[in-house]
Amino acid sequence: MTRLEAVQGDVTTIEVDAIVNAANAQLAGGGGVDGAIHAAGGPSILEECRRIVAERGPLPTGQAVVTGAGDLPARHVIHTVGPIWGQHTEAEAVELLASCYRSSLDQAMAHGCRSVSFPAISTGVYGFPKDLAATTAVAAVREWVEEHPDALDRILFVCFGADDLERYERELA
Ligand code: AR6
Numbered sequence: 001m002t003r004l005e006a007v008q009g010d011v012t013t014i015e016v017d018a019i020v021n022a023a024n025a026q027l028a029g030g031g032g033v034d035g036a037i038h039a040a041g042g043p044s045i046l047e048e049c050r051r052i053v054a055e056r057g058p059l060p061t062g063q064a065v066v067t068g069a070g071d072l073p074a075r076h077v078i079h080t081v082g083p084i085w086g087q088h089t090e091a092e093a094v095e096l097l098a099s100c101y102r103s104s105l106d107q108a109m110a111h112g113c114r115s116v117s118f119p120a121i122s123t124g125v126y127g128f129p130k131d132l133a134a135t136t137a138v139a140a141v142r143e144w145v146e147e148h149p150d151a152l153d154r155i156l157f158v159c160f161g162a163d164d165l166e167r168y169e170r171e172l173a
Pocket residue numbers: 009010011012022023024028029030031032033034035036082119120121122123124125126127128158159160161
């Protein structure tokens with residue numbers, strides 16, 4: 001059984017095997033979740049990101065790659081690139097966001113993780129509407145869990161604000 005939970009807090013303080021980062025295609029660091037992860041995890045994560053991009057180029061939207069977690073209380077950081085709202089049709093953006101969640105869970109499973117935390121990908125700088133993002137995230141994760149029963153023990157949706165916590169609790173109810 002995989003438990004799906006919503007918690008309010010900062011992604012960098014959550015103790016799970018893998019934390020998902022809302023990154024950009026260049027894996028270059030930035031603000032929001034990305035900035036917080038690199039600030040708390042230290043420079044080794046960015047060094048690994050640079051090597052990945054040098055080897056395989058920018059990360060396409062909807063895909064995910066794994067690095068170590070530096071000083072964070074996790075074993076891995078899974079970097080995924082969400083869609084920028086307005087750059088795709090709504091249907092495409094929903095599919096790309098769902099793909100971020102699925103690809104991240106695929107990576108977590110491939111790396112032997114049992115617990116994963118997600119931020120609300122694309123809902124900050126990238127401007128994805130928060131209600132639609134929460135509906136999409138929970139549906140994508142539920143679908144993945146049905147296809148991979150028992151692959152993971154816990155999947156956490158880490159909400160930065162009380163409004164997002166309410167949103168996710170509603171979706172998970
Ligand atoms: N813990 C949990 N959630 C957070 C945290 C945190 N420490 N900080 C922000 N949030 P964003 P995006 C919430 O902008 O929209 C970066 O510069 C925030 O309130 O981090 O996917 C990257 O480098 C929002 O709901 O990610 C990219 O260039 C959500 O996390 C770009 O931003 C996501 O906001 C990615 O934009």
